[in-house]
Amino acid sequence: MENKYIIRLIKDTAKFMELYGENDFKLRSYNSAVFNLEKLDVNLAELSIEELERIDGVGKSIAKIINEINETQNLAYYQELLANTPKGVQEMMKLSGFGPKKIKLIWEELKIETLEDIILACDSNKIAALKGFGDKTQEKLKMAALFKINSRHFLHFREAEKLGNMLVEDLKSLVGVENVSLTAELRRKMEVIKPIEILVATNDASQLRDYLRNSEMLDFYEKMSGPRNLRASHLTTMGEISIHICKPEQFFNELFRTTASPQHLAHPLDGAGNLMQLLKQQNFDSEEAIYEAVKLPFIAPELREGLWEFEWAKEGKMPDLIETGQLKGILHNHSTYSDGIHTLEAMAKYCKELGYEYLGISDHSKTAAYANGLQEFRVKEQQIEIDKLNAELGEFKVFKGIESDILGDGSLDYSEDVLASFDFIVASIHSQLNMDEKTATNRLIKAISNPFTTILGHPTGRLLLQRQAYPVNHEAIIDACAEFGVVIEINAHPYRLDLDWRYVHYAIEKGVKISINPDAHEKAGYHDMYYGVCVGRKAGLTAKDTFNALGKAELEKYFEKRKQVALSKA
Template structure:
């Protein structure tokens, strides 16, 4: 087992003990040990083999014994006993906002709630609100959370699902007998979340490939194994988080591969349109062929399929039946923006607020990515939870930026801030300080429960301020965790267009906000888009790639994205905008 696997097991023990009502000292010992293991240098297996675990401060004899058992056997009887003693429904309840182990335990003890269904029934009957420490607001929050979980199901964010899918694909490609292979489905279309992994292979000998697939390291359970299709449950750790998804492998002949690739890539709506085009031409299109009773149209790849149906090649990200067929007919499909088009990044955090690295470290990491500029976006003063900067700290940071810029070559630090939009739509700094920034990201970080009309007016008022350059994470959503605050995005986009503001695609995979549908709408309204990683560490700077995927799904070209411009062009535009800012 890896460090992450062992840490997961220890965290699970700690959580299960909390659900059983064990004292905090004991439960925290497991959570602390999990964190300690993840930050421990060196090879865990080697430490276990050499008996050096007990030398690590914070890991006593009992913990060392359990870790050793996990590493050497891959199992831990103690954990298995704990799992059997705690109803599975209690663990599922922990997914709900506002429900920690203590509250779940209280619900189980007082109301005998041990399933999601019983929890919903108790909330609807008003029983949860009567419990000490809960109340009507908590009860409604639980009901809202239950509705949200029911809506999103067991989906996984793309930043976790894609690495797992690519890891499986890489191994499948190395199997003897594989001719061609690709990811399909929502992963190939780069949707924000996915419910499973689809892998397609062409081969003349499918059985050995099926036999090898179910034995891949990441496979934790074989669901089904057949002659041309197998399904497994696969899992992998990605940046400290565990991704677990069903993965389906299909094997077709190489002649069938282009048709199967198109079919299993989807979307369903796109495929329906394509099948109708085939019917209009006296043909049938399915996962095996483009043909009729008298002839079959040979296609060596997907481009041949599109050509046979009178269309240019349509990129997978556009296959949502949102106008791509019509654009193909009119030869107006966009040349989509690429990762390599990005020249720099804005809206990033340093140790001055809630980041983990200094200005210089972040700038050097930006340069290492081959980028030209790094835009600082530390939090403003009102966001104390994220160590927001008071005015004096801002001025000190400007001096530090000047000093580091004079020292560095090949990368430029741009002075910016992520300034809070306050309740009344005003900004978190006065106009004099705002005028000193090269750019300003205006964002909402508080009072998410405002009525839609008030939230919309709040954001639109901020967009009217001359100092604002771009709007940050427009809806505040956290994918698979919470829906965004209620806001009329159409009105927000109109305000951005009216006042000449940019809107960001926040590329943090937990956000991916603005959503691609509104990205496409923003483009139609002439609003410049900027792709920001919202990086809080050097390793997060490269997250802009997920923003590029959203931009591609939103039909953006290189010219639609502000940070595809060179440093001189960027500074010229930012300076032009500053001339409109009151001092």
């Protein structure tokens, strides 16, 4: 039982309590507990109820709740609240930017219980008439409802891959199954997935049907299934699942066909025809053999989008895609100095333990008060600790960084003398997200033009399946980074994956370096680097294009040179 699950359950319970008008004192006790638990560096599942009671901000009542979650993997009170709440209202509670009080008002005053009804009410101006809403809030609500409707049944890549791999292992164990693989968008490592697609080679599909019928975690859609395709959904995540069935001798043809996008399969080949037509002519014993048959080099699954891969292949310029093992260090990370869970020392030592050469610590800057952002005196305190750690950690190095807020006018969140005390600056937008394209683009370009900016962090602010990106002119932003020598981040957090891989490709073409950063707020967050690598690979990213594929000594020289240039311009 992970702390994240426990805390999320308590947080969600508090939201539904607020929906039902629970008293403020009880709500404060839940929210206070969440605040303190999010800072805790111990495994809650391993604590006794007496130990839980001694945690600041927890007390006896919350300790009992945590203990119940540990013992049952659930919370009866939360389930009771859910049982009393229509499914549509539960979905309304997930709308970005709208808390329980506003949802309660919509539900009780207008008797609205679905996202579709919210849109109808917006179109007839019923929402704007509610107390505390108005025209602008009504339009924002409509956009949020449309976004949520369009996101139904999609899963983040991380969640889909985890579930898909579990299903693959289960299916491999069935009698008569000769081969199994993830396929389609999941194999191409798209950022969000619907449905999870799996290819199974067997001469007897009855075992597959029995598995789906008897599974306690799946809902088998028997009436929607056919002889070559079985459909189901995952009961916990509501993720959709599609299982393709083929004969064993057809496996590689079908794996190729179901993996590639329609554009990849339909791309015209020299001498007429396309890959789809080739697959109909004979069965191949590997995907490599399919490309060999048309005199093309192997194209990695994640590149098979029908975009730029054939141009590379025909010109002999197929990139040697970045691998996780080629990354030498991890930049953009947080510690307990701001809103991280683990101390700076713990973050540094675990990074070293993972085999990296360096860590870039970049806690939040002072404007981010909600994240315990660092005032100037705390910047000095952290930098003193970094010097001590660097004296203790041998060849491993902690670089002094900050995630400086890009303020509303595009300026960075410290004076030049404070900015000059850092080795590097990650510049990011965290507030005033409701911008038009011109405002957002100009704000970012001003920050990019600041000589102290090293890396542009999560450039579009998106949260996949939760919050839309603010609109920007991607090409203008990337062109500015090329002009001012600013690195662009692929934020590897599975909910961000920002910059989008489609624009990472443009950045590479413009010669902009890419830094794969986990935005880790705890030690486990380092492992999200894998998802950033997936994004980079889809764009054709290589080690030579990757900023943090530089070794420690090279990075030291880069930071020092860039700082001297910045000081000369200050």
